[in-house]
Amino acid sequence: MKKFRYILKTMRPKQWIKNFFVFPALLFSKSFTDPRAIGLSVLAFLLFSLGSGTVYIINDVIDRKKDILHPRKCKRPIASGKLKAGEALAAAAMILIGVVAAAAYVSIKFMGILVLYILITILYSLKLKSTPILDILAIAAGFVLRTLSGAVIIGVEASSWLLLCTSALCLFLAANKRKTELETMKEAAGEYKASLGVYTLPFLNQIITVCLTLCIVLYALYTYYTKVPYMMGTTAFVFYGLCRYQLLMAAGELGDNIEVTLLKDKPMVLNLVLWGLSCLAIIWKFY
Incomplete structure (x- = not known):
């Protein structure tokens, strides 16, 4: 057992x-x-x-x-x-x-x-x-x-816009993961994982900023091209969620077990629920 x-x-x-x-x-x-x-x-x-x-x-x-x-x-x-x-x-x-x-x-x-x-x-x-x-x-x-x-x-x-938006979001999350590992392992980072010996915090911060911006823009374009009324308004939830995530990262409150920690953050969970319910209601009514 x-x-x-x-x-x-x-x-x-x-x-x-x-x-x-x-x-x-x-x-x-x-x-x-x-x-x-x-x-x-x-x-x-x-x-x-x-x-x-x-x-x-x-x-x-x-x-x-x-x-x-x-x-x-x-x-x-x-x-x-x-x-x-x-x-x-x-x-x-x-x-x-x-x-x-x-x-x-x-x-x-x-x-x-x-x-x-x-x-x-x-x-x-x-x-x-x-x-x-x-x-x-x-x-x-x-x-x-x-x-x-x-x-x-x-x-x-599968919508190309949806796949592009997913790509940008996950590049954002992956870059943050590497940043957390780099900060956690410090001098031993390169020994633990070879790529961490090459990455620098300024470089990862640039990647994070680019991918965060790209994700918001792609999601906004995706909701626009769906032609579903009011769907573009759900971009506000995406913007808040990504910014909240980055705020927690900057404050060092997520650690390296990010996915689990996020589920304990009440504002993040509430935002995710509201986004899901909003999308569900709009698609149900207007799609």
Whole structure:
């Protein structure tokens, strides 16, 4: 039973909130009125969660020696020695086979996107995360594939504007992630991750500013070209959310477990709920 708990912990269930990126296509295509589309979107979320969980296991096996240097990651089951690398990889292989088989049964196209996501993420763990620029591009690509898969599994066309907006948002988040790691690891940053030895805070701040601006502009253009009345007004929630996020980052209140910490910030959660309800109401009424 302990081994099962360690495997589940290594799969990082708290990080599965990232897989909510499969749902925007359901919302913006107004497919949320179709029970079958809702069920397929939930299935996509579950399969991506299990798929990303297996990649986390593989990543922790690869990084187990480096994680010992990190003040928080050294406590992970594999890095701490509570879970053997062989046991972890065996569990990952079994889960991965089941996930790919289930995805293929639902949709070959969806399976292709899921497999591509897994391959890119494994490549990221092996090489790309140590390569400046390509590391944050790989992170963003993973989120774009999640968004694309959400459209494919319910049989709707993924908007180019939506994919571009997702790209800008995730580049913004990835650059902030690198900035947090750089500030946390300090002198040991380059030893922990090669790309951190190349990045500088001024450079990352520039990337963050560009991507933040780009995300707001792209979202505004996306809502404009949907031709849905009042939809452009939801840009205010996006602006507030991104600025609130950056404010928390500047104040050092997020730490390096950003996704989990954000869910504890009441203004951020309230803003996200209001954005979702506003989009839902506007699309329901006018789309």
